[in-house]
Amino acid sequence: xxxxxxxxxxxxxxxxxxxxxxxxxxxxxxxxxxxxxxxxxxxxxxxxxxxxxxxxxxxxxxxxxxxxxxxxxxxxxxxxxxxxxxxxxxxxxxxxxxxxxxxxxxxxxxxxxxxxxxxxxxxxxxxxxxxxxxxxxxxxxxxxxxxxxxxxxxxxxxxxxxxxxxxxxxxxxxxxxxxxxxxxxxxxxxxxxxxxxxxxxxxxxxxxxxxxxxxxxxxxxxxxxxxxxxxxxxxxxxxxxxxxxxxxxxxxxxxxxxxxxxxxxxxxxxxxxxxxxxxxxxxxxxxxxxxxxxxxxxxxxxxxxxxxxxxxxxxxxxxxxxxxxxxxxxxxxxxxxxxxxxxxxxxxxxxxxxxxxxxxxxxxxxxxxxxxxxxxxxxx
Numbered sequence: 001x002x003x004x005x006x007x008x009x010x011x012x013x014x015x016x017x018x019x020x021x022x023x024x025x026x027x028x029x030x031x032x033x034x035x036x037x038x039x040x041x042x043x044x045x046x047x048x049x050x051x052x053x054x055x056x057x058x059x060x061x062x063x064x065x066x067x068x069x070x071x072x073x074x075x076x077x078x079x080x081x082x083x084x085x086x087x088x089x090x091x092x093x094x095x096x097x098x099x100x101x102x103x104x105x106x107x108x109x110x111x112x113x114x115x116x117x118x119x120x121x122x123x124x125x126x127x128x129x130x131x132x133x134x135x136x137x138x139x140x141x142x143x144x145x146x147x148x149x150x151x152x153x154x155x156x157x158x159x160x161x162x163x164x165x166x167x168x169x170x171x172x173x174x175x176x177x178x179x180x181x182x183x184x185x186x187x188x189x190x191x192x193x194x195x196x197x198x199x200x201x202x203x204x205x206x207x208x209x210x211x212x213x214x215x216x217x218x219x220x221x222x223x224x225x226x227x228x229x230x231x232x233x234x235x236x237x238x239x240x241x242x243x244x245x246x247x248x249x250x251x252x253x254x255x256x257x258x259x260x261x262x263x264x265x266x267x268x269x270x271x272x273x274x275x276x277x278x279x280x281x282x283x284x285x286x287x288x289x290x291x292x293x294x295x296x297x298x299x300x301x302x303x304x305x306x307x308x309x310x311x312x313x314x315x316x317x318x319x320x321x322x323x324x325x326x327x328x329x330x331x332x333x334x335x336x337x338x339x340x341x342x343x344x345x346x347x348x349x350x351x352x353x354x355x356x357x358x359x360x361x362x363x364x365x366x367x368x369x370x371x372x373x374x375x376x377x378x379x380x
Contacts, residue, residue: 036337236306
């Protein structure tokens, strides 16, 4: 399995929804996390995307030169970005990082955020745009000169002049729990992501995705997005979990949940339902705690316990077919060390190092279109 971490460009600290113990998430702090995670041997880092965090491409580009093996899972945003511009960005980052780019395809589940970015399409149509976007993106990343006219997108003679190192393109990660999202995943992506639902619900979702992919003649890998609170004893872990929400009161929860209810994301609806299902203990499955989901959108559950217990729960998800675990914890610097020291020795990790790759030469194109004549055939 692969264990990845998270770059907290939305903020970090010791407590949720409180200025107490909060940290300045400036470039030096984010760089500190990235370098630590790189040295600790994590597979990759996820950078969040949206209007409540720093731009993921800018941050990844700023952190990439300070790391050596760490991969960066960065978002492309269909409907907001041009697919060809997104392909050029991906190709450039992949080349300059020596093949360390992973792509997170984010359709978006908040119609208010979409409207703020100039997108006024309903839920299923946003996924339709994503489908057209990926057909163009994948084509030009594979070296095609692409002409495409769909319902939403139209390009003529589109191409990427300087190809990515990863062939045909960096792996595509994607999460979508609706029927439209699952159909899109089955047709076009490489790794299907789910948030940290109880294992029975995850098993059901994986079965649906596998069935849809099989109809397309494809197979997918699977990943999960979870928080983790791991300590040397179970008691210490649960004390840390409860301490994390020390300043979360009913008014804060009510305000947060009212905002999350305006999402049209099926995944967010499922997560909210899970959070509501056990209001007293917040434990919806053994060691699966929903305290973070009281106030946070997206991933709202955490695995809580000592190292042996948390590793056991991770392996239960692995038995369902999940091999990519994207974890996070508060504060993100310290918790990364705990995961490395306590969990890594108990898990079957496959964190292959980035191999030294011969860089493809980048010549100036002739007339902005043609490659130079090869050296053994004369010069232009």
